[in-house]
Amino acid sequence: MRFTVFRGTKVYGTLCPVYLFFVVIAFFFFLFTACPSPAADDGYLNALLESAKEKRLSEDRYWEALVHYKRHGSGKKSLIDDPKFFLAPDGKLNPAAELEATIRAFFREEKKDEEHPRCRFVARYAWLKEKLDIDELRLPPVACTEFNEALARVNPHSAVLVFPTTLNNSPASMFGHTLIRIDSENQNDLLSYAVTYAAVTTDSNGFLYAFKGIFGYYRGYFSILPYYEKVSEYSNIEHRDIWEYQLNLTEEEVRRLVMHVWEVRDIYADYYFFDENCSFDLLLLLEVARPSLRLTDAFWDNKVRFWVIPVDTIRVIKESGLITKEKYRPSQATRILAIASRMDSGSQKVALDVVDKKTSPQAVTEMEITPEEKTKILDLTAELLQYKYARKQMGKEDYLKQFLPTLNARSTLGKQSADAYDITPPLPPEQGHLPGKLSLGAGYRTDSFFTEMGWRAAYHDLLDPDEGYTEGAQINFFDISGRYYYKEDALKLQRLRLIDIVSLSPRDAFFKPVSWKVNTGFDRELFSDGEEHLIYRINPGGGFSYKNDLLGLSYIMVETDLELSGGLKDNYSLGVGASAGIIKKLTDSWKINLSVKSIYYEAGDEHRSMNASLAQNFKITTNNSITFSLSREKSYDYYQSEVNLSWDIYF
Amino acid sequence: MKKLLAVTVLSALFVFVVSSAFAAGASGQAKQNTGCGLGTMLFQNNADQSSLLQAFQATTNGSFGAQTFGISSGTSECKQPTKFVSNERLNEFVVANMDNLAKDIAMGRGETLDAFADLMQVPYEKRPEFYQKLQSSFAKIFTSEDVVLANVVDNVAAVSSSN
Numbered sequence: 001m002r003f004t005v006f007r008g009t010k011v012y013g014t015l016c017p018v019y020l021f022f023v024v025i026a027f028f029f030f031l032f033t034a035c036p037s038p039a040a041d042d043g044y045l046n047a048l049l050e051s052a053k054e055k056r057l058s059e060d061r062y063w064e065a066l067v068h069y070k071r072h073g074s075g076k077k078s079l080i081d082d083p084k085f086f087l088a089p090d091g092k093l094n095p096a097a098e099l100e101a102t103i104r105a106f107f108r109e110e111k112k113d114e115e116h117p118r119c120r121f122v123a124r125y126a127w128l129k130e131k132l133d134i135d136e137l138r139l140p141p142v143a144c145t146e147f148n149e150a151l152a153r154v155n156p157h158s159a160v161l162v163f164p165t166t167l168n169n170s171p172a173s174m175f176g177h178t179l180i181r182i183d184s185e186n187q188n189d190l191l192s193y194a195v196t197y198a199a200v201t202t203d204s205n206g207f208l209y210a211f212k213g214i215f216g217y218y219r220g221y222f223s224i225l226p227y228y229e230k231v232s233e234y235s236n237i238e239h240r241d242i243w244e245y246q247l248n249l250t251e252e253e254v255r256r257l258v259m260h261v262w263e264v265r266d267i268y269a270d271y272y273f274f275d276e277n278c279s280f281d282l283l284l285l286l287e288v289a290r291p292s293l294r295l296t297d298a299f300w301d302n303k304v305r306f307w308v309i310p311v312d313t314i315r316v317i318k319e320s321g322l323i324t325k326e327k328y329r330p331s332q333a334t335r336i337l338a339i340a341s342r343m344d345s346g347s348q349k350v351a352l353d354v355v356d357k358k359t360s361p362q363a364v365t366e367m368e369i370t371p372e373e374k375t376k377i378l379d380l381t382a383e384l385l386q387y388k389y390a391r392k393q394m395g396k397e398d399y400l401k402q403f404l405p406t407l408n409a410r411s412t413l414g415k416q417s418a419d420a421y422d423i424t425p426p427l428p429p430e431q432g433h434l435p436g437k438l439s440l441g442a443g444y445r446t447d448s449f450f451t452e453m454g455w456r457a458a459y460h461d462l463l464d465p466d467e468g469y470t471e472g473a474q475i476n477f478f479d480i481s482g483r484y485y486y487k488e489d490a491l492k493l494q495r496l497r498l499i500d501i502v503s504l505s506p507r508d509a510f511f512k513p514v515s516w517k518v519n520t521g522f523d524r525e526l527f528s529d530g531e532e533h534l535i536y537r538i539n540p541g542g543g544f545s546y547k548n549d550l551l552g553l554s555y556i557m558v559e560t561d562l563e564l565s566g567g568l569k570d571n572y573s574l575g576v577g578a579s580a581g582i583i584k585k586l587t588d589s590w591k592i593n594l595s596v597k598s599i600y601y602e603a604g605d606e607h608r609s610m611n612a613s614l615a616q617n618f619k620i621t622t623n624n625s626i627t628f629s630l631s632r633e634k635s636y637d638y639y640q641s642e643v644n645l646s647w648d649i650y651f
Numbered sequence: 652m653k654k655l656l657a658v659t660v661l662s663a664l665f666v667f668v669v670s671s672a673f674a675a676g677a678s679g680q681a682k683q684n685t686g687c688g689l690g691t692m693l694f695q696n697n698a699d700q701s702s703l704l705q706a707f708q709a710t711t712n713g714s715f716g717a718q719t720f721g722i723s724s725g726t727s728e729c730k731q732p733t734k735f736v737s738n739e740r741l742n743e744f745v746v747a748n749m750d751n752l753a754k755d756i757a758m759g760r761g762e763t764l765d766a767f768a769d770l771m772q773v774p775y776e777k778r779p780e781f782y783q784k785l786q787s788s789f790a791k792i793f794t795s796e797d798v799v800l801a802n803v804v805d806n807v808a809a810v811s812s813s814n
Binding site for chain 1: 689690740743744747748750751753754756757758759760762763765766769770782783786787789790793795796
């Protein structure tokens, strides 16, 4: 009871000298309420500190992983920014001080057991207990009830890396996301828990998001949620297919991972969209699970680029030998298309009629068709109703009035065979081309030969091979190219696109998405003097796209185009126009993109421009392809033609 | 004036396209129809916005205890079933997955149904019979649009124990 007065006093890493007499101790404690340790076993504490020093535990790889230390100049620095995470005042920069403060903290007395460092930092404690052979009886008694309950609930046995693919129409989801699922033994996947690292934000303005996300103004937190919630989000609401990669982590390793998640559960690190993002921080967790892994090095210590794309982390994890097998979990939208693809358009129409209340589910069961066909119709109806409701295209009342009778009718038809709606998984994302691109090319434009070199930071172009990516979804980040024209003996910047997004989501009987595009950056354009000059462009557009077997993916869009340049009359040119095109895969390795575009510039430097082009991509290997393009354009009264052949290397 | 108008229109269009595109993924965390019956879309618009914009829900306070494992929060406003009162996890699961569960029961198979059977501790060898029984008794389990957690779990218990 002597130390009651000090309970709950939170002071980190203060120096606690050894006193010989209790009276003296008591006196000093009253003077310096800063000293939290019950001096009862200072001898033991010192012995542990000594032993830790001897064993050089503060330099241990596992300690580095646990506190998220990374090389920083000649020393180390933790990536965690939350002061709560450190027990030493200089713990962020000083692994040795943090280790010492941690050991000291184990001797601390707290009012609430749950706040005791041994319960807060369960992974640190477990490790040090083992390394230093700590005799728990010589520490103040602590019961970590909350942690033990949480651990029992999660019941870790194995782990799965989960990758929800990109959502076609939303750049917010671009590049996808990763999480780690913790599985128990002999239990359905939906009942597992998923660990995710994410920025916490309440802003709803897209630009603010982007800015704050890029410059680290958000805080990232780990959280752990029932997996069915995540599946529901991605699969039933956002309609993103999910890839699940089984990891070969042992039970002990997974347990360590969960213990560490407990340690960082309300701890933040500044979130950076480009590097310290969701996928990067999951790698840190895997390093805690198996400290011999060096997954983050490629993205941090030895980084060649300053961004971390989720699918790249999957590649690194795969290369490290962690992945044993992969599983594809189609989204509800994919399921709807799979069911529909097994029906003729007459039956599809019946399902849509039920959804639109033109036919009752009961009437379907009485139709003169095979039970098999009835089953498909009602299965499709049920999925479509859920889809429309999730998309808020249908109110709750309407939905319920149709959903339940549909299921009721369906329940009278028995079971479908297990493989009735089998979906062939596409190529997993990590097997697609790498996101960077280097292009080496040569061509002829109007009256001169040129050689060209292009470089793209990330990620996927409409013309790039689609395997592993979402068809019709283009995101080009920082795409630069320069040309050397032989005739003029001049080196010219051809383009510098900061961002170039095209989202072509085909419309069909079931889904009616809008397609859109936006790009901005420098381009070279014809001016009224008949010469090409550099302009800065902002070019958004919107429209529709469709898909069929003959034409492939076709689209039509209305666009506006703003060009800015000192050489233009009034320094700008603003136009409205339209574009259309088809993108078709002729063989597995040959893709063409035929497009036309016409813009009427009615403000600023008034003129008209028209452009037609045919681009083709021949895939040689996953990361090598040949692009051949032809184009012709008219601007003012000048014509330009171009032929271009290039070798694209993805990196 | 014409130019000014044109520039305004263009910038407005640009802002509209981009922000609506971002908003498509970022429309916030409004919960809809939180409850314990069918049509409970617990996670509407909560989907994590991936690299850039993710994590609204449950990460807002990063709590491991209360919100994420805090199964009790989800069913607190629901009447508890009589026969499986102790199985909080089952209740939570049914509340969050009732629509998919109803669909799987009607279709006689599915992952949600498998997970449900796990939580009901139905042995593997008895599952075909269990699923078949539930399917043929669909109308007795999901008696109306207003069916809630307590009814569903009690009805399943009644159906599966009857012969």
